[in-house]
Amino acid sequence: MTRDIVIPEAARPYLEAQRGAISDKLAEGHGAWAAALLQSYEDDFAQIKPALPDYAPVNVLDIGSGLGGIHIWLDDYFRTMAPGHPSTFNLLDGDNDPPTPNKNWMTHSNRGVALSFLEANGVHRVNYRRPGNIGFVPRGVDLVLSLQAWCFHLEPRFYLDQALYLSQPDTVFVMDVRAGRPEWNEQLASKLEIVKVLAHKPKYRRIQFRRKPA
């Protein structure tokens, strides 16, 4: 592990729900859970790092960001590349939701909690909006990211056209694509092509895409 993070009290229930893969650690106490949370971000960052744009600052769109902890790592990374030229992180998820996930896969996130979590960890250039409001994101997004949200709980078609509209020819797309949904793969393949499979899990593949040439 290379860094530590601050976890404000209000962020805990949201992170417990949104990073469900580590929920078994809750029984071992806060310290074990917090260590597993940190490790889960480290693992995510190590997997997506080879796909990241090799320039900074970048304009990032994260669909189904939750509290957006991965941006702590992205901000560090791009800041090292271009000190003094911070990247912008555009996060799309629910606002003022209770933290409990629900069976219909509605949102379960919170703008104020996300902003204070990221602020406490040194990430300051964050725009966070609820779904249906994607127009807040400036065109020319360099990186479209979605970890276990869009293409995992939500069909690609929900955001595909909007994400493409905001993209540019060399935009990097990284999404977790749910296994066993051939029609989802077809939706994606109509507009994007696979560059690399970054991770292969029983429930999903973490895939780097790029726009299909026009």
Ligand SMILES: C[S@@+](CC[C@H](N)C(=O)[O-])C[C@H]1O[C@@H](n2cnc3c(N)ncnc32)[C@H](O)[C@@H]1O
């Ligand atoms: C498993 S969590 C992952 C959160 C975050 N990407 C992470 O890796 O920590 C799934 C997220 O998808 C969000 N979500 C569900 N429906 C959504 C929708 N229609 N639009 C945007 N986000 C949505 C949920 O609120 C939740 O924060």
